[in-house]
Every structure is written in structure tokens, then in C-alpha cells.
Amino acid sequence: MASPNDSSAFDATTSCVTAAASRNFKQVISMKLDDTNYLQWKQQVEGVLRGTKMVKHVVSPSIPPVFLTDAAHEAGNENPAYTEWEEKDSLLYTWILSTILPSLLSQFILLRFSHEVSDEIHTYCYTQMKTRSRQLRSELRTFTKGSRTVAEFIARVRAISESLASIGNPISHRDLIEIVLEALPEEFNTIVASVNSKSEVISLDELELQLLTQESRNEKFKKAAITKPVGVNLTETSAPEPNSRGFSSQAHGNNQFPNPNPNFGGRGQFRGRGGHYRGRFRGRGGRFSPNSGGRSSIQCQICYKIGHDASYCHFCFSTP
Numbered sequence: 001m002a003s004p005n006d007s008s009a010f011d012a013t014t015s016c017v018t019a020a021a022s023r024n025f026k027q028v029i030s031m032k033l034d035d036t037n038y039l040q041w042k043q044q045v046e047g048v049l050r051g052t053k054m055v056k057h058v059v060s061p062s063i064p065p066v067f068l069t070d071a072a073h074e075a076g077n078e079n080p081a082y083t084e085w086e087e088k089d090s091l092l093y094t095w096i097l098s099t100i101l102p103s104l105l106s107q108f109i110l111l112r113f114s115h116e117v118s119d120e121i122h123t124y125c126y127t128q129m130k131t132r133s134r135q136l137r138s139e140l141r142t143f144t145k146g147s148r149t150v151a152e153f154i155a156r157v158r159a160i161s162e163s164l165a166s167i168g169n170p171i172s173h174r175d176l177i178e179i180v181l182e183a184l185p186e187e188f189n190t191i192v193a194s195v196n197s198k199s200e201v202i203s204l205d206e207l208e209l210q211l212l213t214q215e216s217r218n219e220k221f222k223k224a225a226i227t228k229p230v231g232v233n234l235t236e237t238s239a240p241e242p243n244s245r246g247f248s249s250q251a252h253g254n255n256q257f258p259n260p261n262p263n264f265g266g267r268g269q270f271r272g273r274g275g276h277y278r279g280r281f282r283g284r285g286g287r288f289s290p291n292s293g294g295r296s297s298i299q300c301q302i303c304y305k306i307g308h309d310a311s312y313c314h315f316c317f318s319t320p
Contacts, residue, residue, distance in 0.1 A: 027052075033100045036132070038125035039168055045099065049092075057089050058118040089114050096121075129167040136160050140171070144183045150211045153183070154204070174201050184211070187218055 029044040031037055049055045056062065064081035067073035093114040097105065100121075107124055111117050140160055145153045157180055164171050171179075181192050191210050195202050301310040 027095070029099055033104060033121065033125075035104075035125075035128045036163070037166065038121070038129060039166055041099065045096070054088065054092055057085075057092050058115045061089075061113075061115045093117060129169070132167055133164060133169040136164050137169075137171075140179050143179065145185055150208065150215045154180070154208045154211070158204070173204070176204065177201055177207065180204070180207060188214055190214070 027048045029041070029048065031041055031044070033041040046055075049058065064079050064085055066078055066082050068079050072079070093112075096114055096117050097108065100108070104124075108117050108120055111120060143157070143160075148156070157176065161171055161176055177195070181195060184192060188211060191207075191214055194210075195207065298309050299306050300308050300313045302313045305313075
């Protein structure tokens with residue numbers, strides 16, 4: 001059994017360890033662990049562990065025995081080295097859990113020590129990262145610009161590239177540029193040919209600038225192609241169109257025919273050079289009545305009416 005002096009020394013040591021551990025773990029990191037940021041989270045946590053000399057608690061920890069002898073076990077006297085280790089580890093354990101989002105804490109609820117939490121985090125997050133990596137690379141293999149604008153298209157490419165880098169599976173810059181070029185439609189073929197002809201790999205920023213310039217020109221040409229036919233149609237509709245008999249519906253020379261019978265004042269009435277006429281027509285070549293005998297199939301070349309030819313048409317004898 002330990003002497004009273006040993007007990008006093010143990011209490012003093014415990015107090016010092018607890019105070020030191022409390023000071024060491026008032027550290028705050030800028031992010032909490034989720035399914036997508038393990039490597040960034042790990043980087044910050046490892047910085048705290050190295051600064052506080054606590055790496056040995058999570059990497060191959062050497063845990064002292066709880067009791068040095070059976071007699072100490074029976075008396076309940078813990079090994080001071082174990083007590084010190086447990087004090088520090090408990091604070092580290094609690095601090096690590098405080099850096100995890102509540103939605104993930106259920107993954108570690110049955111764990112007791114900091115190294116157990118660290119190992120489980122590693123296993124869980126690496127499984128998530130492998131799945132995420134396969135999804136992102138699959139998206140890149142089938143990626144096309146589609147209906148996106150150039151800005152939206154490049155932004156998505158950057159997001160995929162950064163996500164792959166964040167999970168430890170980055171894509172090379174050359175491969176990224178090739179993926180962008182393959183995803184472009186044919187309207188950007190000029191830029192694709194230009195980039196492929198160069199021996200040096202273009203930067204993504206420079207490629208984006210070229211694509212934005214080409215996109216602006218494409219939009220300009222599309223608007224011009226839409227407005228040009230409208231101007232042509234307006235020009236065409238302003239010109240006189242010939243009727244089905246080859247004559248213009250507008251003025252032609254000095255003869256105008258807005259009304260094929262402009263001198264008719266009423267039914268069957270016409271006043272021309274041959275005097276008053278009702279129902280009949282007197283002109284050169286004798287007398288002609290469209291109602292006499294059978295109905296003629298002759299068509300006038302001036303007024304286009306059936307039943308008389310141009311020599312009998314009243315328009316030939318109308319007074320100007």
C-alpha cells in the first residue's frame with residue numbers, strides 16, 4: 001500500500017497534468033469534419049497534435065498498465081503513468097469529437113479512447129472518399145458543355161477538379177485541359193484546333209478567356225442571322241406583286257385598274273364614247289350582247305371578263 005507521502009505526490013502530479021491538458025486543448029480549428037473535407041480536417045487536427053506533443057496518443061499509442069501490481073489492483077491504486085495518460089487522452093478524445101459534425105457523431109458513439117476515434121474516422125472517411133472519387137471521375141468521362149454557358153461549364157470543371165484534389169485523388173492539369181476540349185461543341189472547333197497545335201499546355205484561366213470571347217462572337221452572329229431575314233421580308237413585301245394573270249396590282253405605266261369597272265354607275269349602265277348603253281354594248285365591229293345565244297368562252301385581255309374580247313371591251317372606249 002502506498003504511503004501518505006506517495007499519495008500526496010500522486011495528487012500533485014494529477015493536478016499538474018489536468019491543468020496542462022486543459023491549457024493544451026483550448027484549440028479551435030476552422031472546420032468540422034463531414035463527408036467531404038477529411039483531408040483538410042486532418043491537416044488541422046494533426047497540426048494541433050504535433051504542437052501539443054499528443055501524436056503518440058493517436059498513432060500507435062503506448063498505454064501504461066492501469067495497475068502495477070496485483071496488490072495495487074486490489075487496493076485500487078492506479079499506476080500514476082496510466083492516470084497521466086488517461087487524463088490527457090480523455091481531453092484529447094473530447095476535443096476530437098468536438099471537431100466532428102453532429103450528423104457523424106453516431107459513427108463513433110461506442111468508442112472510448114482518442115486513438116479508437118482517430119482510426120474509425122480514417123476508415124469511414126477513406127471509404128467515403130473512394131466512392132466520391134469514382135463518382136467524380138465518372139462524371140468527367142461523360143462530361144459535355146451542353147446548354148451551359150462557358151462560365152457555368154468551366155466552374156463545374158473547376159469544382160470537380162478541386163473535389164478530387166480534396167479527397168487525395170487529383171487529376172493532372174493536362175488531363176483536365178483535354179477533358180475540357182473534348183466536352184466542347186463544334187462551334188468551338190477553332191479554339192480546340194489552336195490549343196491542340198501548341199506544344200505547351202494552356203492554363204485553364206487562359207482557355208476560359210478564349211472560350212468566353214468565342215461565345216460572345218457566336219451570340220453576335222446568331223442575332224445577326226435572326227434579324228437579317230426580317231429585313232429581307234420587309235423589302236420584299238414593299239414591292240408590287242403580280243397577280244395571277246401577270247399584271248401588277250399597283251400602277252403600271254399610265255394605266256390604273258383599281259376597279260375593273262370604274263365607269264359603271266349602276267347595274268348594266270355604262271357611258272362611253274358610243275353614248276348611253278343599258279344592257280347592251282355598241283362598239284366597233286358591230287353589235288354584241290353577252291346574253292345572246294350561248295355563253296361565250298372568250299376572255300377579255302383587258303378586264304379579264306368572260307364573254308367578249310379586247311375589241312369589244314368598254315375600257316377601250318372609256319373617256320379618260
